[in-house]
Ligand SMILES: Nc1ncnc2c1ncn2[C@@H]1O[C@H](COP(=O)(O)OP(=O)(O)OP(=O)(O)O)[C@@H](O)[C@H]1O
């Protein structure tokens with residue numbers, strides 16, 4: 001490897017991570033200086049929204065697997081958007097490229113992130129770590145969530161001294177309980193992580209279908225509606241909530257909820273979907289091995305005041321955006337894949353039994369170098 005990587009296996013390097021999340025809004029990219037254990041410094045970040053035309057290509061490919069109609073087109077959208085965005089950065093040693101999840105069925109067909117890292121490595125002239133989830137799934141894990149190893153490093157970075165949790169409110173929600181007093185993320189008792197349930201995806205889909213808008217800005221419409229309790233109660237009977245973590249979800253796993261709010265007014269439907277997203281988190285928190293006093297919220301859903309209000313009212317912990325701890329909630333997942341890329345390059349684990357349910361701590365990801373074929377990380 002070129003650049004700072006060659007200085008020594010333990011020297012920190014500048015990694016550029018890119019995340020195209022389940023909300024399908026665009027690509028986040030952010031740089032992190034890291035040795036794969038801790039964060040030395042946060043670097044620049046940028047966002048590249050998908051155009052309306054690109055979004056519809058991606059949406060048409062949701063739920064599809066490689067080789068199926070529409071998937072190649074979606075991959076091209078993902079690759080083009082990433083090439084455009086990532087080529088704006090300089091001083092990068094390694095890229096962590098998540099791609100766009102189109103389908104996720106860890107117990108069945110596997111997990112599918114669109115976008116080819118080998119192509120991106122050639123275009124950018126940089127080593128690219130990608131396909132982070134497949135090997136975890138192949139070994140019997142959920143393949144998600146993967147941000148927890150980064151959450152562990154963040155808990156240390158912010159100087160936490162007692163267990164806390166990170167909540168990501170993206171298209172889907174995910175929770176990570178962290179004990180920052182443990183020496184490493186893969187140590188038993190350091191982490192417990194899992195997807196909570198639907199977060200913004202059903203709200204966004206409803207807003208688009210009814211009002212042609214991207215999201216319920218600030219949760220304002222939800223705040224005007226009444227929660228349809230019968231729908232919420234039925235939602236909470238979903239078998240997912242009775243599964244012991246680790247566990248993960250696909251974007252469109254809660255079809256019954258989406259169907260159930262269809263007859264409701266827009267305000268009432270949004271109120272109910274917002275309450276459901278919060279209730280799923282509250283249910284999730286019941287699995288924590290030890291109580292927490294602080295819940296740090298990342299992802300776009302932290303801007304939804306109605307959702308945040310539900311969480312604050314129903315959880316005993318202080319609920320606050322990650323900015324309260326000096327972190328960047330818009331870029332945290334992109335930073336996570338920068339961090340994980342360095343771990344993959346260095347043969348370190350990226351998941352373990354308590355984060356994905358994989359039988360032992362494993363490192364995922366393929367590494368593509370600009371001038372060579374992909375090899376397994
Ligand atoms: N001001 C806001 N008010 C309400 N909701 C918002 C606001 N800003 C962002 N959001 C919601 O957050 C979403 C984007 O969140 P984020 O970028 O964290 O998701 P993602 O990375 O695509 O998803 P995931 O974490 O599931 O992969 C938007 O689609 C929207 O639903």
Ligand SMILES: CC(=O)N[C@H]1[C@@H]2OC[C@@H](O2)[C@@H](O)[C@@H]1O[C@H](C)C(=O)O
Pocket residue numbers: 021022101104111143144145146147148168170171172173174195248249333
């Ligand atoms: C399969 C997949 O892409 N899952 C995403 C999705 O978005 C949120 C939640 O569902 C989480 O499991 C994961 O992303 C985050 C970044 C993760 O792996 O930690």
